Amino acid sequence: MHRLNATTPVIVGAGQLTQREGDPQQALAPMALAAEAARLALADSGAGTALTAQLDSLVVTRLFSDSTPRRAHGHGRADNPPGAVAAQLGATPRSRLYAEIGGNTPQKYLHLMAERIRRGEAAAVLLTGAECMATARAAVRAGLTLDWQRHDAGEFEDRGFGERLVTPHELAHGLGIPINTYPLFEQALRAARGLSVQDHLVRMGRLLASLNAVARHNPHAAWPSRLAADALVTPSAQNPWLGFPYTRLVNARDNVDQAAALVLTSAGLARELGIAAERQVFLHGACDLNDRMLMLDRVDYARSPAMARTGQAALAMAGLGLDDITWFDLYSCFASAVEIACESLGLAEDDPRGLTLTGGLPFFGGPGNNYSMHALVEAVTRLREAPETYALVTGNGGVLSKHTASVLSARPPHRPWQPPDSRRLQSEIDAEAAPPVTETPEGEARIETCTVMHGREGPQLGIVIARLLDSGARFVANTPAGDPAACQALMTDDAIGSRGRVSPQDGRNTFIPH
Incomplete structure (x- = not known):
């Protein structure tokens, strides 16, 4: 490896785990699980204790239970999530942040922290997150109230809920709730393709079965059982329709206990700590853009202008084309998210390289806002094993609202870090004309x-x-x-x-x- 600029950001540690504890009273609480994933990531670097002492920044992905009242569970919460993680690790980061809502946020903060490292504002960053919805619900079913309350000292920045994603009027009619809203994209896409319901279901079943095939071989997958394409999309007593044309089995499933974490440092600090070159993975391309946040303000329900520009810009920043990518993980909360991502990127749904590294949210599991942290951990693993290859990981937050794309490789960057002009790209998206909206139509x-x-x-x-x-x-x-x-x-x-x-x-x- 040639000598890198000291402020080049580099991923040096990655860790994840799936908790399968049968007794809710013995299971780890969310911030304990997030801290355990962080320990794994720090140890993965080969410089665990020394690196822990160097951590200057900590970002914790927002819990689902802090994101929406529909995920409240009554078991208490850590009132300072970054403080809770730091205390359990014995770390003293000066910058502590609790992220806003969105499945895009693990990658968004990977990009933001990489930029801080590049500017010399940070040198060692921990990103971690967890969900324990399986344990929370198991406890409720058993009539138990768990004690997940924590009070940890120290200041932290709480980014809150972020952008407004739904209006009261939309919510009153069922919009904004993912299981209600993603089927609307699916139906629009079916119509745009000129397919019958049955023909579209067959195509969708093949796509989802390809994700399921990956989950079957992932030891961290929550639902690794083999599911045939027709079984996934055919309604039955065990697999009923939820939001047509989605059956229960093809929805993202958040009933999981999963955690994942990454450690990002400067190349200079990695050298000081003696972190082996074989552990290092670099961010080559990054972009974050938004579609219109409100569902009724979208331009076209069969496409995503922001998703298209995000992927293209991240690849351009890396100086790569789609053919240069070996590994893909396209955010897969619902089939429409994957299908629209493929159309946005110009990628065939049956591309032999595959579309997921984890197995996807319906089969690997949907750990709230933190899913793409798992995808990034999987990407780091693949890239270390095949250091000449590249990975593209995408994410989205809201309901196809907030988009992110990351290009990674174990190969050091061969060009200067030059992020895309996000303001210009966002202004192009915002300039697309959308129809007027009325709340009192007749x-x-x-x-x-x-x-x-x-x-x-x-x-x-x-x-x-x-x-x-x-x-x-x-x-x-x-x-x-x-x-x-x-x-x-x-x-x-x-x-x-x-x-x-x-x-x-x-x-x-x-x-x-x-």
Whole structure:
């Protein structure tokens, strides 16, 4: 390895674990699990104790239970998550940060901390996160209340919830909740491809089965059982529809106890600590961009302008093309996220290089906002084993809202660190024209996309995004309560583009298909 600039950022440690403790009272709490992943990452560097003493910055991924009331569990919480991790490690970082909401945040903060190292503002950074939703729910089922409360001294920066991702009006109609919202992208994509429901399900099943095949060989996967393509997408008593066209098995599953961590240092500090060149992995390309945050403000539900530009910019920064990449992990909370990522990158869904390193969120597990930390750990492992290769890892936060892409390799960078002009790229995305939105639509309308949410008894509620014929204004509406015929109409081959009538009442819009 040629001698690197002392402030070149380099990943020197990576660690992850999946907790499978059967007794909730014996299981580690979230911040204890995050600290354990951090210990693994520090030890992985080969300079564990010395590196721990050098840590100047610590970032903890935000817990799901601190992200949404729907994930609250009643077991208490660490009121200073970075302080809790630091205390358990015996570390004294001066910069401590608790990240905002988003599956993009592990990569976002990898990029931000790499930039701080490059500027000489940091030299050793720990990024860690964990989820213990499996233990939390197991305890509730057993009638137990766990003591996860921690009070740790020290100041830290809490980034809060971040950008507004949904309005009260959207939420009232079911938007913003991932299991309700990603099916809307899936339906729009199906229509854009001109496929019948059945033909699209077959294609989607093949894609998801390819992810499942990777999970089967990952010792950290929460659900490594073999699942055939048709079994994944065919509804049954054991695999019912949730949000059409998604069955239970193809949804991201957050009922996991998983943690992952990375340690990032300057090349100069890595040399001082004697960290072997074989442990080092470099960030070659990085980009973070956003689509319109609010669902009703999107330009097109079948594509993601930000996802396309993010991937392209990260590759351009690295001086690489798609053919130069050996390893991919495309964020896979739902099939539509992977499909739109493939279209954005120009990557075939059946590319022989594969689309995941972990097995994907439906099969590896969906540990809240921290999933892509696991993908990065897997990438580091592959790149150390094949040091001449490159990996591309993508992530998204919100509902296809916030996008991130990282290009990594064990090969040292061969060009100066020059991040893309994110402001210019973001302004291009923001300049794309979107239709006007109305919260009180009335009259004839044409469906842009739709889904049907199901319960134990079958179809329960249709969610429709449509445009008024007279003005072109976009709106969200629901089918009438207790109207299975209206729900069934939204599950046909030609539902997208069909017409109906919408009317507002008491803050809710009702759509009746023709």
